[in-house]
Amino acid sequence: MDNISKLQEALTWANLAVLLAVYFASLIFYRLFWTLFPNSPAYYDLVQNGQYTFKIVDLHKKYGPIIRISPYELHVIDPAFFEKLFRQDGRWDKYAWVYKAFFVEGATICTASHELHKARRQPLNQFFSKTKVAARQGIIDHNITKFCGRVSQFSGKTVKVRDALSALARDISCEFILDKTYGNLDQEDFNIAITKMIQDGAGFIWRVSKHLRQESEEDSKNLLSISTTSSPVELPSRTIVHEIVDSKLPPEEKKLARVHDDVTTISSAGFETTASVLRLVLFHIYNNQEILRQLRAEIDTVMEASLFNDEKLEVKKLEQFPYLTSVIMEGMRLSPAIGSRMARIAPDRDLFYGNFRIPAGTPVGMTIILMHTDETLYPAPLSFNPDRWMDLEERKKMEKTYAPFSRGTRMCLGMYLAWAQMYLIVARVVHLFDFDFKGIEPADFEMVSDQFVIGTKGNAVLNGLVTLRKA
Numbered sequence: 001m002d003n004i005s006k007l008q009e010a011l012t013w014a015n016l017a018v019l020l021a022v023y024f025a026s027l028i029f030y031r032l033f034w035t036l037f038p039n040s041p042a043y044y045d046l047v048q049n050g051q052y053t054f055k056i057v058d059l060h061k062k063y064g065p066i067i068r069i070s071p072y073e074l075h076v077i078d079p080a081f082f083e084k085l086f087r088q089d090g091r092w093d094k095y096a097w098v099y100k101a102f103f104v105e106g107a108t109i110c111t112a113s114h115e116l117h118k119a120r121r122q123p124l125n126q127f128f129s130k131t132k133v134a135a136r137q138g139i140i141d142h143n144i145t146k147f148c149g150r151v152s153q154f155s156g157k158t159v160k161v162r163d164a165l166s167a168l169a170r171d172i173s174c175e176f177i178l179d180k181t182y183g184n185l186d187q188e189d190f191n192i193a194i195t196k197m198i199q200d201g202a203g204f205i206w207r208v209s210k211h212l213r214q215e216s217e218e219d220s221k222n223l224l225s226i227s228t229t230s231s232p233v234e235l236p237s238r239t240i241v242h243e244i245v246d247s248k249l250p251p252e253e254k255k256l257a258r259v260h261d262d263v264t265t266i267s268s269a270g271f272e273t274t275a276s277v278l279r280l281v282l283f284h285i286y287n288n289q290e291i292l293r294q295l296r297a298e299i300d301t302v303m304e305a306s307l308f309n310d311e312k313l314e315v316k317k318l319e320q321f322p323y324l325t326s327v328i329m330e331g332m333r334l335s336p337a338i339g340s341r342m343a344r345i346a347p348d349r350d351l352f353y354g355n356f357r358i359p360a361g362t363p364v365g366m367t368i369i370l371m372h373t374d375e376t377l378y379p380a381p382l383s384f385n386p387d388r389w390m391d392l393e394e395r396k397k398m399e400k401t402y403a404p405f406s407r408g409t410r411m412c413l414g415m416y417l418a419w420a421q422m423y424l425i426v427a428r429v430v431h432l433f434d435f436d437f438k439g440i441e442p443a444d445f446e447m448v449s450d451q452f453v454i455g456t457k458g459n460a461v462l463n464g465l466v467t468l469r470k471a
C-alpha cells in the first residue's frame with residue numbers, strides 16, 4: 001500500500017473527530033492554564049498581581065533594548081525610540097486585545113483602528129482645547145473653593161487628603177464634561193467608595209464603575225434628547241454629548257450606547273489620573289520645607305492679589321512661575337498616570353529599531369514610567385527634585401523623552417484640563433494650608449505594581465494634620 005492510500009485510510013471521519021477533539025482540548029488547556037504557568041505574562045500579571053512590568057525590565061537587562069514579551073507583542077525600553085513610535089504622522093492603531101478588556105468598545109480611548117479613532121476624536125478636540133479650558137476656568141475655581149471649604153472644616157484635625165482630592169477631580173471632570181456635578185465633595189466621606197473601586201477594582205483606571213455608568217446613563221440619555229430636539233436658545237452649556245451629536249459622525253456613532261461609552265470613559269479618565277499626581281505633589285511639597293518655602297516665595301504675592309484685590313487668578317499667569325511649573329512637571333514625571341506599557345501598531349508599514357525590522361501589524365510598546373525613571377536621563381530618578389526642570393535649556397532637552405500625557409495621535413485629550421487643575425489646586429492649597437503628613441514616606445508613592453494605573457506601596461493614602469496657614 002503506497003503512502004497516499006495509507007493516508008486516505010487514516011483520514012476517516014472518526015479519526016478527524018478525535019484529532020479535532022484533541023486540538024480543541026489542548027487549546028482550552030493552553031488558554032486556561034498554560035498562560036498561568038510561571039514565567040508567562042499572565043502569571044506575572046494575574047497570579048503575582050501586576051508584576052510583569054518589572055519582569056520586562058529584567059528581560060531587557062538580559063536581552064537588550066528590544067524584546068518579545070508575548071507571542072505577539074514587542075517592547076522597547078530605549079527612550080530614543082519614543083518619538084519614533086508615538087507620532088502624529090502616519091497611521092497608528094492601538095492593540096485591540098488590551099482595550100477590549102475594558103468592555104467599552106464605543107469609547108474613543110479604546111478604539112483600535114486609526115481611522116475610526118480619528119473620526120471619533122475630531123469633534124472632541126475643540127471642547128478640550130486650551131482656549132476652551134481657560135474660558136471655563138470657573139468650573140475648576142468654584143470646585144476648588146468648595147474643596148478648600150471642606151478641608152478647612154478639619155483644621156487642627158486629620159483630613160483624608162486622598163479622598164478629598166479624588167472627589168475634587170471627579171466633580172471637576174463631570175461638571176466640565178456633562179455640565180453636572182455629582183456632588184462628591186458634598187459627601188461626608190468624599191464618596192470614597194468610587195476612589196476605591198477605581199484603585200482596587202481589578203486595577204483598571206478606565207474600567208468604568210457600575211456606579212458611574214448607571215448615574216450617567218440617565219444623564220447621557222437626557223442630554224442626547226435635549227441636544228437633538230431643543231433649539232440652540234434652550235440648550236444648557238455645551239457638553240461632549242452636544243459635540244458628538246452636532247458632528248459629522250454617521251448616525252450609528254450618535255446612538256446612546258456609543259455616546260455613553262465616551263461619556264463614561266472620558267469623564268473617568270480625568271479622575272484618578274489627576275488626583276494621583278496631586279497627591280504625590282502635595283506630599284513632596286509638605287515633606288520638604290525648602291520646596292514649600294520656595295513655592296510660597298514665588299506664588300504668595302499673586303495669591304494675595306487674587307484674594308484681596310479680586311484679581312482673577314488665571315492659569316496663564318501661574319504658568320509663568322518657573323518653580324511652580326517645575327514642581328508640577330516633577331510630579332508628573334514620577335506619576336504619569338499609567339503603569340502599563342502602551343503598544344502602538346503601524347498597520348501599513350514596517351518599523352525599524354536599529355537593524356531590527358518590525359513587521360507591519362506588530363504591536364510594539366513602551367512604558368512611560370520606565371522612561372521617566374531611567375537614570376541615564378534623570379540622576380537619582382526616584383527622588384522628587386523640581387530643580388532638575390529649572391534650567392530652561394536642560395528642560396528643553398529632557399522634554400523629548402518626557403511624556404506624562406503620551407504623544408502622537410492618541411495623546412491625552414484632557415491634557416489642558418489636567419494642567420489647569422494642577423496649577424490652580426497646588427497654588428491655592430499651598431497658599432492656604434499647612435499639612436503634617438506624619439508616617440508617610442516618599443517610598444509610599446513609588447510604583448510597586450502595574451494596575452494599568454500605577455499601583456503604589458502606600459495605596460495613595462494621604463492622611464495629614466491640617467491647619468490654616470498662619471499669616
Ligand code: HEM
Binds near residue numbers: 271413
Ligand atoms: C495628570 C492627569 C492626566 C494624565 C497624566 C493623563 C495621561 C494620559 C495618557 C498617558 C493617555 C494615553 C493613554 C493610551 O495611550 O491609552 C491619556 C489618554 C486620554 N486621556 Fe488623559 N491623563 C490625565 C488627565 C486626563 C483628564 C483630566 C481627562 C479628561 C477629563 C483625560 C482624558 C483622556 C482621554 C479621553 C484619553 C484618550 C485619548 C485618545 O485615545 O484619543 N485625561 N491620558
